[in-house]
Amino acid sequence: MNIINTKQAPQPIGPYSQAIQFDNFLITSGQIPIDVKSGIVPDSIHEQTYIVLKNIKYILKEARYQVNDIIKITIFTIDLNKIQIINEVYKNFFLKSKSFLPARSCVEVQALPKNVKIEMEAIAYRKRTNND
Numbered sequence: 001m002n003i004i005n006t007k008q009a010p011q012p013i014g015p016y017s018q019a020i021q022f023d024n025f026l027i028t029s030g031q032i033p034i035d036v037k038s039g040i041v042p043d044s045i046h047e048q049t050y051i052v053l054k055n056i057k058y059i060l061k062e063a064r065y066q067v068n069d070i071i072k073i074t075i076f077t078i079d080l081n082k083i084q085i086i087n088e089v090y091k092n093f094f095l096k097s098k099s100f101l102p103a104r105s106c107v108e109v110q111a112l113p114k115n116v117k118i119e120m121e122a123i124a125y126r127k128r129t130n131n132d
Contacts, residue, residue, distance in 0.1 A: 006062035009055040010034040013113055019059050026063050026124040030076065031055045032116045045082045045117050049089040052120045057097075060124060068099035069124040075106040076119040086118065 004019035004026065005011075012018060012029065019028040033041055033048035036055070042048055057067055077086065083106065094101050102122075112119050 002063070004059060004063045006058050008036060008058035008062070010036055019063060021063050024125050024128055026060065026065050026069070026122075026126075028056055028059050028122045028124075030119040030121045031059070032113055032119050034114070041114060041116055045077075045079070045085050046089055048116060048118050049086050050093065052118055053090070053093045056120060056122050060122075063124075065124045065126055066099075067094065067097035069126040070099070070102045070122050071125050072103045072123040073105075074121050075104065076109045076112060077106065078109060078112060078117050080106070080108040082117070 002021040003017045004021055005017065009018060009031065013032075016029050018031075019026055021027075031052050033051035033055075035042070035051055042051065056070075060066060060069065073090075075086065075090075077083075086106070090104075091101065
């Protein structure tokens with residue numbers, strides 16, 4: 001088991017790791033839309049969704065995984081009425097990465113940390129190579 005941490009994604013705001021690699025799986029903690037360079041959370045759900053996916057990509061990269069290794073995403077949002085915007089950004093992100101669309105759950109919640117509008121967690125899987 002390996003603990004994965006990158007400075008390219010927001011540091012945990014509680015007692016947990018950004019991700020854990022176990023055998024061939026990488027399991028991320030929930031990622032929120034903090035832009036690491038500015039520390040700012042944008043207001044729009046469009047921008048927030050993109051930043052969350054970008055932060056997940058940075059964590060994957062740190063562990064030597066790729067976007068097309070993601071097999072499941074769970075989305076938490078405070079407003080399911082914004083699902084069309086979330087879906088648009090989500091679909092474009094995976095298509096731009098030349099990836100299939102992974103399995104997904106989407107849940108509306110009452111509140112999220114730092115008053116953000118969206119949080120996502122991912123599970124990725126890849127076959128081991130001789131370099132692992």
